[in-house]
Amino acid sequence: MKTVLISGGGIAGSALAGPLRDRGFVPTVVERAPGPRRGGQAVDIRGVALDVVDRMGLLERAREVRTRMRGMSVLDADGKEIHRSTEATFSSGRLDSADIEVLRDDLVALLHDHTREGVEYLFGDSIAALKQHEDTAAAAAEEGGGVRVDFAHGPSRTFDLVVAADGLHSSVRRLVFGAEEQFSHHLGSYLSVFGADNFLGLDNWQMWLNDGEAGFGIMPVRDNTELRIAFGFASGPLDAGQRDPERLRELIVEKAAGLRWEGERLAKAAAEAPDFYCDAMAQIRMDHWSRGRVVLLGDAGYCPSPLSGQGTSLALVGAHVLAEELARPGADHRAAFARYEERMRPYVELNQALALENAGGPASEESVERAKNAISLDA
Template sequence: MRILISGASIAGPVLAYWLDRYGFDVTVVERTPAPRKTGGGHAVDLFRPAMQIVEQMGVADQIRAKATGTEALVLRRPTGKPVTLDLRKLFTAVSDNHVEIMRDDLSELLYNATCSDVDYIFADSITAIDDGEVTFERSRAQRFDVIVGADGLHSNVRALTFGPESEFTTWLGAYLAIFSVPNYRELDGVMEMIVDSGRMAGIYSAAHMDDARAGFFLRLPQPLDYHHRDIERQKQLLHNHFHDMKWEVPRLLAELDHTPSFYFDSIMQLRLDTWSRGRVTLVGDAAYCPGPAVGGSTSMAVVGSYILAGELAAHAGDHAAAFATYEREIGEYVRRSRGFAVTAAKSLIPRGRLEVWAMVNAIRLINVLPAPVSRAAAKLNTKGVRLHDSIAVRDYTGFDRMRE
């Protein structure tokens, strides 16, 4: 059975690994000209279910070795003394098995775990899908039994199969920008941020990185007018909304003209009633992004990919039956993540001085609570901060190489 996956970031390689392990013939097509390189991207989180999956893939130790090592957040306000949050205490309360890693480090490790067994096609993309017939931008047309869109929030496969992105997205009221800057503050295990009404900005680095990342969060009553590929317009919007912010913000904005990597997007949520149509299905952010930076989408992408591969194996390649079960298995996780993301998006960026005050005092409370008390309190909230650790995933490993 031939399976085509579009996207070689996170969900794509995880799905490819398990499909190959179950004996399927797998091809991955990726529009970038080469595999993503170590040290790029932004920090992402893997929680217990995802870590259990990468443990079975044999890459968990490598992932832990590439952890960012960020242990503290120093939060500043326009007035008042900074407060410091012990992130180790926060992470252990949220998850019993958590790793924060730079996205491109994770992508590279997952690619390396699959590239010797899976056929990767770089610098190409899908232009048309007709039942199982797939037309590519550069390669010759081919037929596949299953086509999977693992190509992110702005999925090409989803657009070709389901229609315009605007029909399935809900804006959560905020924007996020991440870009590379020199680590001129010589950060080591510390993230520094300044928060004000409706906006936050900061800088962090990671172990194994020579540079740093600037992060900007913006909350607005109405959406901004821009195209998601118009980088110059996005940079100008950052200048417009942050030019009067103090501390290190002017220095960080000055780096926009020189940064080698830049990411800007709305914090929006995908809401599709189904992720499958015919021989096509979606996984990860292409299917059910709960919202960048607020919903644990990277961990969900790993779990969803594992479930999809397992259901295709369990149903012996009957894609219609596999897709239906896959959607049932991941559905509750997606719905709960959507709800959590909406709440998180509202609380992530304070709207006014009262919410800034509440954020600062929440940090102070976390710092004074003993770690066992923090963990015990968090475990009572499986719909919130413990959402990801509370997910139970079926064991599909009995289907290893079932088709050989």
């Protein structure tokens, strides 16, 4: 049985661990957080990604925890409603669609519960270094070679394959392919996501506001007891000193406080949120997603940015395709990685294009419909 180390216990990593386990592999997931991560925005499972979740046996459970929005209001800078819709929201698209929107932490919890048996999880650790051993045709035929992995805390181990599913700022990608700056393309803004009490009293209703170069989307969650706030602002790439997490929080607090409507309460929520997150809106674009026995999955290899609304679907579909190709009878990892990339790349490119189609707004329904179904699960 082949051993596979997956770096990252989020959506992509957990979505891969289950199919690998079910196909006879021995997966280990290493995650630097002390447990499944909490917080995060609502994410969409669209098109063919629904079929992936269905094949896992999790579709009905995902539908049970989906968001239940009734609609949305769009406000001007003073909080006056200028548009409302009971047909669609900016976060999820059409409300009568078969696609579903779930909180990121709910989806991570579903995937972790589904994979905790038969999958080794190493929480509170990360990959510090790795060295690939011989990877020739002869070695592959004899099941030779491997990747020696040094962990930040645990003892070193050797695995047959390593999968980088550790996100936009993948440390494994940096170790194997080089500096992030080669592959990251900034999209002109930053986004923060954080939770708060439902101080607006929203009832399954979203609110969106833009005030110059800053704005937010707010939605109630957990039976309307909490809010998830997505606050964004236009900016070129920040320098290293400004990208420190606490400096980013200070920046968001400052910009939120400058809003004319609800700025004070938004700033307070950002300052106090235990689940505060902020990062650049960026895409990862690479010529190749594998090198030797290491392969990239999800945001680590082809992040489309939250502006596309398709990062979760790319991660789910990528995990399914990679597991399927690795499990082909008689396949070695090089052929599997090549077929994985051949199948996924057109789908990835269409979905990445969604983030660039309409600056400051969502892509057209026609483009989303085409992109979300642009791959067959049965090669």
